[in-house]
Amino acid sequence: MAEYGTAGLSLRGIARELDVTAPALYNYYARLDDLITALIVDAYTALAEVLEAADAGQPRARHADRLMAVLLAYREWAMAHPVDFSLIYGNPIPGYRAPAEATTPPARRGFAVILAILAEALASGELQPQPEHLHQPPDLHVRLPSAGETQAEPVPPAVIYLGVMGWTRIHGMIMLELFNHTDTLVDNHAAFYRHEVESLLRSIGLSITGEPTHDT
Amino acid sequence: MAEYGTAGLSLRGIARELDVTAPALYNYYARLDDLITALIVDAYTALAEVLEAADAGQPRARHADRLMAVLLAYREWAMAHPVDFSLIYGNPIPGYRAPAEATTPPARRGFAVILAILAEALASGELQPQPEHLHQPPDLHVRLPSAGETQAEPVPPAVIYLGVMGWTRIHGMIMLELFNHTDTLVDNHAAFYRHEVESLLRSIGLSITGEPTHDT
DNA sequence: TGTACATCAGTGAACGCGCGTTCACTGATGTAC
């Protein structure tokens, strides 16, 4: 259930990819919207699992290496699965409205990997954000919604802020690369991305110690 | 020729918005692709003009204020024209392939505004990038293509690198806000954006002196 | 001032296509006795 055209997303197109006729899909999903929701949930989940695996591949105490591995895996997943990534983070689909109760948990799961590492790094004292990162302007209010789910211990505001900051930074590079807006400006996107992520980690007091694990 | 649905882009839909029948459009564009190209060129041009106007509204010598005004205008244009912004920077349109010779010049025009300010700031000595920004890794090769057009004086590599870096940073925030991925994480997107841009400018040695011009 | 004609933006009907969705059906598989 992986490869179909581009964002030319259609029930019949998906059925074609599965070597099945279109009505057969109605045995599994009552409406097209349900199918799309399932694809979105699958994509979020696949991405989150890749991030968790990247994190798990690094020693627990090396917070910078863990973050580096996770952020590199994020980009690589996006480049390897452009359709799924577009489905999640690209244009909204014209007639479709995502049911928040279905898509929010798997979406949050990937972000939680980043937050967990930041929280551990902060607790260990390795993470040393600049003063400007710690006292946010009073009207900023970056926060996690009180979704009360498995939010065992509360996440410190500085961690949430740094998580959102880091996420927005890498997201811009990935979106521009994915949709070919920087290919006349940047020769080696992987190197540029790694350079920027290193700069990001350094700016919050973390420094890489491990070997590069990915480079293409 | 502004508002039509979302990305449900269609010749008939556009004709409907213009209060005209679909075949009438064929008096102006031979194919749907030509219409799309025209819309893309218009969008790039409108964005570039907004950026140029924002720049022109600040004193020439205040490079930080000029950059701030331009980057705020960038976000505001995106939020005010989500369809046009998606058309330019969102998912590629399924059957459509943009002719580079038509879309590249207006696309580059907006980016040139940022580059020009950075170049002047560097020449004046106000811009003081960190050492890490000046000597890029040898495999990075951020550069402008030798498009020989009106590229009067060559742009220093540090300026190009800082331009791409800044662009990717603001782009991530805008895309995530525009497609509603951060609205449970960030309360005041305008304030968050401004805060991040200030942080970006500060990190390259520029500091704002002017009054805030936009705040919503 | 008045008639004849060219220009041309826009209309309305029609086409073939792929779409989402329905419906009666087929045919393989599993269970009951």
Next chain:
DNA sequence: TGTACATCAGTGAACGCGCGTTCACTGATGTAC
């Protein structure tokens, strides 16, 4: 082991719809004499 029946994933035909595109046409406007 053998027959009868229920289950159910998948099929094929059909529908109504909006799409891009074509084509002959209308009708207002402008120019020539």
